Amino acid sequence: MKFSTWSWRRMRMNTYEVEFLIDMLKLYSPSGEESAVAEYLRDTLSRSNFDVRIDDAGNVIGTYGSGSPTLLLCGHMDTVPGRLEVRLDGDLLYGRGAVDAKGPLASMIMGSKIPDPDGKIVVACLVDEEGDGKGVKQLIRDNIQADYAIFGEPSGACNITIGYKGSLHVYVECITPTAHSSAPWLSSNAIEKTYEFWNSIKNHSFDCNKVESRFYSVTSCLTTLKGGGTPGLIPSRCEAEIDIRTPPQISPEKIIKTMTELAQDFERRNPDVKIKIRDAGYIPAFEADQRSILVRALRYSIRKVCGRIPILLKKTGTGDMNELGSKLNIPMVTYGPGDSHLDHTPNEHISISEYLTSIKVYREVIPMVFKLHRNVGD
Structure with a gap:
């Protein structure tokens, strides 16, 4: 040295x-x-x-x-x-x-x-x-x-x-029908719908958010996205991992409850889509x-x-x-x-x-x- x-x-x-x-x-x-x-x-x-x-x-x-x-x-x-x-x-x-x-x-x-x-x-x-x-x-x-x-x-x-901030790790699974990729109008695309659903989480205004403070607001980051596999088929299944950072004044239970409600609303607007959410761990x-x-x-x-x-x-x-x-x-x-x-x-x-x-x-x-x-x- x-x-x-x-x-x-x-x-x-x-x-x-x-x-x-x-x-x-x-x-x-x-x-x-x-x-x-x-x-x-x-x-x-x-x-x-x-x-x-x-x-x-x-x-x-x-x-x-x-x-x-x-x-x-x-x-x-x-x-x-x-x-x-x-x-x-x-x-x-x-x-x-x-x-x-x-x-x-x-x-x-x-x-x-x-x-x-x-x-x-x-x-x-x-x-x-x-x-x-x-x-x-x-x-x-x-x-x-x-x-x-x-x-x-x-x-x-x-x-x-x-x-x-706290950390909430969430798995999301999206299931859709499938069809030939030459006719994308026949079925929802699981990859596209997963991304749409994540955007609804990202853009949601949680009640606790303080717009002037990143520390006291909920943030969401899409960290993995896996789906598809056959070039000739519309993807019918997609998995995503989301890293959510939480402020001191909101519980993970409230965030999961809100995400579940967002998933239910998303399914109502997209009848051929099923969204499953799983809490994979939380640090307060x-x-x-x-x-x-x-x-x-x-x-x-x-x-x-x-x-x-x-x-x-x-x-x-x-x-x-x-x-x-x-x-x-x-x-x-x-x-x-x-x-x-x-x-x-x-x-x-x-x-x-x-x-x-x-x-x-x-x-x-x-x-x-x-x-x-x-x-x-x-």
Whole structure:
């Protein structure tokens, strides 16, 4: 690996923190192949006097300190597939996972080195966030206990993510008669009708929609469309998958009910068409209380380190915070260095200075959370 003179000077100022992240990026860890980076993080946490274990899913769980409250710092070790060269170019460190989400996880681990914390710190390094979420599901099965939680995903070092939309995965099947493709007027076309039905969903004005806000509106994306197969026949069957993103104020049951009503209306207008809808899974939306101790502590810490008031972000994607937030009734936020627009891209990189800033923020916010918690209890 080649570094410029400027880069070496920068690294000598914060050698360990930077080399730690570089080592993590060198350990290629797509979902299902996290064992090498898991062992590295286990050893790193152990050397920092954490009590460390690896659970049944392969998550690395480190505990430091004792008593109440408990602050959970949760990030993921896995990345999407696709190797990238690990290289440092000025202030920018390139590599798969630099932003999503080894950079945020590394800043958590480096920032959690608080001497004699006035509470318990639990660092959870999860597997399979980019896959089926085996890591966070294992935490839920193990009944993880915490009073506050911060999830490590890119928000920018001086911003806080306080909300993620929910995700509803829906299968649609459309059945029609068939006829020879030379006479398309004799029968409805299942592929065409499936697309028409999806458009009716996409263009439906849900009662909860706030036109000025993408976060508080329902959105629909057609992700797969499969039908036909015989060139000489009008397609009589088509399957579609639809990814619906949901705001906090609407339930998945209401959306499915609305889709069912739209399907019934579509069938009335197209008597030779049958529409079947199946709910294939739902992750609830999550929005943090801006008045919570956690948000207040993080806002204070960012203002102290960055010199400005943080922006509170609400994102249209879905993350591990949604899964755990639906199970634990505790304050949660997402925080970490990096630009999320670089997630999964061939140009994925993180600013070293921003990464180091996030470490400073963690070293401020952890004792501040413990202090505010005790002040409320007094």
